[in-house]
Amino acid sequence: MVAGGDIGALENMIICPTARGFMLARDPISLSTFLWSSQTRLKIELPPLGLDVDDDLLIQCNCLLSDKPTAPGCVVLLAQPDAPLIWFCHVGDSQWEKYEYDIGTMALPDWDPPEEKVVICPITACRGKFYFNSNTTSLDVIDFCGGLAAPVFGSIAVEDTIGECHAKVFLVESRDQLYMVRLLGVNASEPYHGATVHRMDFSKRQWCAVDDLGGCTFLLSIYEFGASFSGDGRCGLRQDCVYFPDRHRKTLQVFNVKDGSTELQKLDEAPAVSDRAFWVLPSNL
Structure with missing residues (x-):
C-alpha cells in the first residue's frame, strides 16, 4: 500500500x-x-x-x-x-x-x-502477445487473437542455442524486441556471479546472444519482474546494464552487458519493508 x-x-x-x-x-x-x-x-x-x-x-x-x-x-x-x-x-x-x-x-x-x-513465471508482453516460461528449447505464448474473450495458449519450438546452466530467468520487452536475461549462480546463498542476455529472433526461432542493450537499461525485480528503461543517463542508471536488487541480502547488483563486469552495492540502510519495493518507470503514450 x-x-x-x-x-x-x-x-x-x-x-x-x-x-x-x-x-x-x-x-x-x-x-x-x-x-x-x-x-x-x-x-x-x-x-x-x-x-x-x-x-x-x-x-x-x-x-x-x-x-x-x-x-x-x-x-x-x-x-x-x-x-x-x-x-x-x-x-x-x-x-x-x-x-x-x-x-x-x-x-x-x-x-x-x-x-x-x-x-506462469516469468512472463512479459511483446508485440501484443504474452510470452512466458522460456527454456532452451521452447517459448510459451498467450494470444488473445484480435480481441477474443478467451486466451489461446501455445508454444514455439526454439533452436537450442544456449545450453543448460543454473540461472534465474527474466523476460524483458525492449523496443518491440523480446529478451531473456539469465542471472548466473551456483546456489541461492551467494550473489549472482554474472548475467547473460539473449534476444529472440522470431524468424529463426532462436535466442541470439547480445553484447549490448541498444543503449537501454534493464531493471529486474522480485517475482520475476523485468522492464526496459531508455538508459539516457537519467536517474543515475547506466546504459547497457542490468540492475537487480536482492531483497534478502539488501544489495543491488549491476551487470554490464558490454564488458561482462559485475558490481555489488550494499543497501544497508534499506527499510525493513524493502522486500515489497519495485521500479517506478515513466509511462510513454
Missing part, C-alpha cells in the same frame, strides 16, 4: 507495477481499480477487481499490458505466481475474467505430493 506524500490518486491504494510505467491500483475498501501514470497523472478506469485476488496476492502478481493502455483492445493481465490462474480484462470491459490453465506438471521428488502444476 502507498500512503501519504505527493502521489496523487495512489494514496492508500494497493498497487502492482507494470513494465510500461503504469501502475495497477485498487482501493482496498471500494475495490475500484484503475491504471495510473505517476508521470502524466493519467487515470484509466478498469472494472473493480474482487477480493478473490487479495491485497497480499495482488502485490505479488505480475501485471502486464498487451499494448499502450490507450490503444484499442489493450489487454490487462494478472498472472498469479503460485497457482495456475490468470485474471484479465480489456480496457473498457465491465468485469475481469478468471481463467484456470493447465500447462503441465513438474516433478518434486522430495515433496508430498511429488508433483505440482507448472505456473
Whole structure:
C-alpha cells in the first residue's frame, strides 16, 4: 500500500507495477481499480477487481499490458505466481475474467505430493502477445487473437542455442524486441556471479546472444519482474546494464552487458519493508 506524500490518486491504494510505467491500483475498501501514470497523472478506469485476488496476492502478481493502455483492445493481465490462474480484462470491459490453465506438471521428488502444476513465471508482453516460461528449447505464448474473450495458449519450438546452466530467468520487452536475461549462480546463498542476455529472433526461432542493450537499461525485480528503461543517463542508471536488487541480502547488483563486469552495492540502510519495493518507470503514450 502507498500512503501519504505527493502521489496523487495512489494514496492508500494497493498497487502492482507494470513494465510500461503504469501502475495497477485498487482501493482496498471500494475495490475500484484503475491504471495510473505517476508521470502524466493519467487515470484509466478498469472494472473493480474482487477480493478473490487479495491485497497480499495482488502485490505479488505480475501485471502486464498487451499494448499502450490507450490503444484499442489493450489487454490487462494478472498472472498469479503460485497457482495456475490468470485474471484479465480489456480496457473498457465491465468485469475481469478468471481463467484456470493447465500447462503441465513438474516433478518434486522430495515433496508430498511429488508433483505440482507448472505456473506462469516469468512472463512479459511483446508485440501484443504474452510470452512466458522460456527454456532452451521452447517459448510459451498467450494470444488473445484480435480481441477474443478467451486466451489461446501455445508454444514455439526454439533452436537450442544456449545450453543448460543454473540461472534465474527474466523476460524483458525492449523496443518491440523480446529478451531473456539469465542471472548466473551456483546456489541461492551467494550473489549472482554474472548475467547473460539473449534476444529472440522470431524468424529463426532462436535466442541470439547480445553484447549490448541498444543503449537501454534493464531493471529486474522480485517475482520475476523485468522492464526496459531508455538508459539516457537519467536517474543515475547506466546504459547497457542490468540492475537487480536482492531483497534478502539488501544489495543491488549491476551487470554490464558490454564488458561482462559485475558490481555489488550494499543497501544497508534499506527499510525493513524493502522486500515489497519495485521500479517506478515513466509511462510513454
